[in-house]
Amino acid sequence: MSSSVNVYVMLGLALLIGLCSYLIVVRPFLMRHRGRTLMSRLDYPLLTYLIIEQQFKVNAALKSILGIRESLLAGHRFMSLLEEEEQGKLQNYLILILKKEKPPATLITFGKGTYIIDSFWISSDKIAITWHDITELKKISQDKGEEIDYLKKTVSDLHHVLDALPVPVWFRDKSGTLTYCNASYAQALDLPKDKILAQNRLFWGYNSTSFKQEISEPLTTQVKKYLIFDGERHFMEFYETALDDVGIAGYSVDLTDLKKAISELERHTASYREVLENLSAGVAIYGSDRRVKFFNQAYCRMFDMDENWLHTGPTLGEVLDDLRLRRILPEHVDYATYKKHQMQMINTILNPFQELIHLPDERTLRKIAAPHPIGGIFYIYEDLTDALAIERKYNIQLAVQKASLDNLYEGIAVFGSDGRLRLSNIAYQRIWKLSPMQLKEGMHMGDIIEQCKHFFDDSKNWGVRKEKLLELATDRIPKKKQIFREDGSVVDFSYYPLPDGSHLMSCIDITDSYKVEKMLKQMDRNYLQKASGHVDTGT
Incomplete structure (x- = not known):
């Protein structure tokens, strides 16, 4: 009985000693071996730092994404493959881990790629760091950054364009809050933009505390009202339109000048x-x-x-x-x-x-x-019925008068107040030896006198003589005068001013009667001379 007990005691001690040996010697070895195996087989790119050996080990996944050949790692440290700046980043990451601090995610550039290290696993003799290839993400981020810069520039350019507009422009979000206004908007309210947006000062009179039901809706109709800004009264018209899932855009037009123009036109x-x-x-x-x-x-x-x-x-x-x-x-x-x-x-x-x-x-x-x-x-x-009837009668009367004048022995001519010929008869043409073309209606008196130049003396001083003749025929003083012409003819000239400002001239060729009269007078003188001679002789 006692021997069997001793056997069991001995067996228990052996099991206890074996368990302790496993826990102290075998288990850590197996754990290290298992960790190496798991880390080498993981699909994640891992960089393992052996603390005691102070060396790096690269698993297959990391070799693949970095494009490292075995020949490059043989006899070289991993650090030698990194640029100096990147080496410093990796060292700082490891130092923080060894200090039992959590390092921030760090970007490492290797070759043409960019990688981020943001997680690790640590044991008593090693540190395993996960690497993530973000090369494509960085490129996408750069592209997006360029797009964002382009959009920012576009928005900036748009703001400059809107600020250059002479009309107020604004934008409200879906809640109705004012989020943008241009320079004309701010100038009209005489307030800085930031204050306008902070106070939600809506141009046409709405604000954040009134018209709560309408504030989030665009103006459904064209609102027209008078506003006072710049010290003057302006008649403004407001327009707004809803932009799908964005907000409300609006602008205002100053109709003051247009309204004045319309009123003036009316x-x-x-x-x-x-x-x-x-x-x-x-x-x-x-x-x-x-x-x-x-x-x-x-x-x-x-x-x-x-x-x-x-x-x-x-x-x-x-x-x-x-x-x-x-x-x-x-x-x-x-x-x-x-x-x-x-x-x-x-x-x-x-x-x-x-x-x-x-x-x-x-x-x-x-x-x-x-x-x-x-x-x-x-x-x-x-x-024109009555006017045409009167014109017909006038024309008939004028034709009768013309026929009567043409049958007169006396030459007749009428000049208007502008000195242009209105009418003349055939006798006038005959006396002054002018053709119908030279006495066309509308010809000026000076031109007609010029055509009769050969009838007058003083050819050297013709300009002065012509002015005297014009004055004689337009001074509106009635007169009768005999004109002795160069060809030996004598014309009895009469001038009568007419009530409408016209000038009436009549001419009669008295050459024959003048010669007879002259001959008779000469005969009288001769008779008297003879008679006086007889008286003297008789005495």
Whole structure:
């Protein structure tokens, strides 16, 4: 019994001694061997630093990503493959680990690649550091950085462009908060941009504490209101539009000058309408849509038009049809072509023109058509019926007077107040030996006198003589005078100023009577001389 107990005691002691030996000697060896095996087989790129040997070991994965051949590692330290700066980075990383501090992630450049070391495993005799290849990530990051720089520059350029605009521009986020405004916006509020954004000063009067329901929504309609800035009252119009999932963009336009111009235009238009309304001529304006835009009372009376119907804005084609139906429009062989031409002319007319229209009721109208400055056509109709009748009577009377003058023995010429010939008769041409071409209506008195130069003496001082003759015929002092011409003829000249400023001249060739009179006077003198001689002898 006691021997069996001793056997069990001995067996227990042996097991205890064996367990202790395993824990003290065998287990650490197996653990080191297992760690080497696991580290060499891991897929992660690992750099192992052997603390006691102060050497590095590179596993297959790290060799692969670094592109290191075995021949490069043989007889060389791993450190010798790194640049000096990168060696320092790796040493600092290891020092912090040995100091039991957690080192920050560190970038290592090896060859053309970039790697990050950000995790490690440490035991009593080694440190295993994981390497991650971020070469592609760095390239992507650089590309993204360039894109970001480009976007920043684009945004900066856009801000410069927006600041150069003469109109306020702003941007609000989806909550309605103001996040950007340009220089014109800040100038209008006379505040710096940062203060405007901090206070959420919305240009048209909204702010962060009012209109809470609308603040996050864009203006649904065009808002127009007066604002006072730069010490003046401005009429502003505001526009906003929602940008999908971004926010709200808006701008404002100063309509002050435009509103003043429109008001001024409306005043001018009203005054023009008043003037056109009071004209005796008929006026009608058709817009570019070929509809009546304006007409005056004279137009209605002239064509017996229904004023209420014209106020509905009928087209020119409808007006022409109405006039033709009531037999006020002149007859045309091809009315359809005429109507089409008139309709097309509204938008194609370039220069004003006029024509006479003879209506079926025997009236004669002068029609003036001109392009309207804002599009369309402008018509003026003037009734010339009475004027033409008077002109016909005048022409007949003038023809009778002309015939009467041409049959006078006395030469007659009438010059206007401008010194130009208005009329003359055949006797005047004959006396001064001028052709009809030399006495054309409208010729100046000085030119006619120049053509009669050969009748007057003083050729050396002709300029002075001509001025005296012009004065004699235009001084508006009635006179009669005999003109002795170089060819021996004598003209009895009379001048009468007319009430309208014209000058009437009459001329009679008295050469024969003057010679007879002269001969008789000579005979009288001769008779008296003879008679006085007889008396002397008788004494």
